[in-house]
Each structure stands twice: as C-alpha cells, then as structure tokens.
Amino acid sequence: MSHLVAPSLLSANFLQLGKEIEMVNRSEADWLHLDIMDGLFVPNISFGFSILNRIKKTTEKPMDVHLMIVNPDRYIEQFRESGAFIITVHYEACTHLHRTIQAIKQTGAKAGISLNPHTPVMLLQEIIGEVDLVLLMSVNPGFGGQEFIEQTYRKSRELKTLILDHGSDTQIEVDGGVTLGNARSLVDAGVDILVAGNAVFGSPDPTATIHQLKHC
Numbered sequence: 001m002s003h004l005v006a007p008s009l010l011s012a013n014f015l016q017l018g019k020e021i022e023m024v025n026r027s028e029a030d031w032l033h034l035d036i037m038d039g040l041f042v043p044n045i046s047f048g049f050s051i052l053n054r055i056k057k058t059t060e061k062p063m064d065v066h067l068m069i070v071n072p073d074r075y076i077e078q079f080r081e082s083g084a085f086i087i088t089v090h091y092e093a094c095t096h097l098h099r100t101i102q103a104i105k106q107t108g109a110k111a112g113i114s115l116n117p118h119t120p121v122m123l124l125q126e127i128i129g130e131v132d133l134v135l136l137m138s139v140n141p142g143f144g145g146q147e148f149i150e151q152t153y154r155k156s157r158e159l160k161t162l163i164l165d166h167g168s169d170t171q172i173e174v175d176g177g178v179t180l181g182n183a184r185s186l187v188d189a190g191v192d193i194l195v196a197g198n199a200v201f202g203s204p205d206p207t208a209t210i211h212q213l214k215h216c
Helices: 014-026 049-058 072-081 097-106 152-165 183-188 206-214
Strands: 004-007 032-037 063-068 084-090 110-115 133-137 171-175 193-196
Touching (some): 004 032, 004 206, 014 049, 014 206, 032 049, 063 110, 097 110, 152 171
Parallel strands (some): 110 133
16 A cells, blocks of 8 residues: 655644645645644644634545643543544553543544654554554654654664564554655655655645655
C-alpha cells in the first residue's frame, strides 16, 4: 500500500482557514491532521471543539486528531462527536493506556498512541496489537517549524520490527520536521503516514507539495 499524507492544520493560515481546508480537499492528501494542545501537556494551546465542529462540516478528508493533552479520557467521546476518524493519545499522558485505547475503539474511532522523542518503542510491546496507529514525534511536541530529530529513522525501523514480530497491522505515522528532503527516507524506514505542516502550508504551491510528498 502506498504511504499516506496528512497535512497538519496547525501550520495553516488561520485567517484563511476555510480556503486552506478547501485546498486540502482538492489535493491528493489522504487525511487532515489536527493537533489539540492544552497548554499543560505541551507549552502551547491550539484549538478546541468549536473549531473542530466547523472543520467537520468543511473537510472531505478523514480527521486525524492528535491529543497533546493531559487526561485525554475525559474528552474521547466528544472528539469522536466532533468528527475524529482517528484519535491518538500520548503514551506519556495515559496512566491506564489499555483502558484508554479501548475507550477510543468503543466510540468507533481508530485508536493511536503517540511517543515523544525520548520514549522508547519497546514500551509498546504489550499493547502494539491493540492499536491502529503509532505516531512517532520527530520533534519535541508543542510547536511547528522545529528541526527534525535524526534518530527517528532508527526508531521507525525498530517500531516496524516490533509490529511485524507481533503480527500486527499497526501503521506508523511521523510528525515533525517532515519535508520533501526527508520524506523518502522516512518511507524507506517503514513510515506509513507522513504528517507535514510547514512543508505544505508554507509552500508557494501547497497542492504540488502534497503531490510530491505522496509520490516521493
């Protein structure tokens, strides 16, 4: 299966949000990536349910919702109701991770786990067969435009081995510093979904950039 591309709306021009989403709709993007930040788990605040509910009415792409928040269990059903196709929580934010993953699945959404750059993939060996997606952060979460962390290639290869060893069909997603310059190397390292923010929305031709990421 060809790899997927998920433009990250965090890097969009929020004064032109409708037009930015329309551009993604017309493009070859597969998903629309939405970073939810609470100012506690990460030192930034993004957008909440009122924005998500409007995006739900506008986007034609599945909503890939990444929760960078504490106590995500409180809001799982509400994120699903606001249009989330995939709900990804952070390993570091969940005391009872298996329970959280099951709660996500009970809403009908796909369930994902995200790992911060310092968190080893082997911590997922007891739950890798339960999740649809693992999101590797290739920057420290909280802000767009950061420099890509090179160890992500090794981490993705380790994760792919873990997935295969457990006979799982879990997909690997990478978010942070993804560009046309490293996209092919990430796919070669086993990545299934490329999240790109500044590379897309900062491009003079975002639609062409999405095409290049899709066919790298």
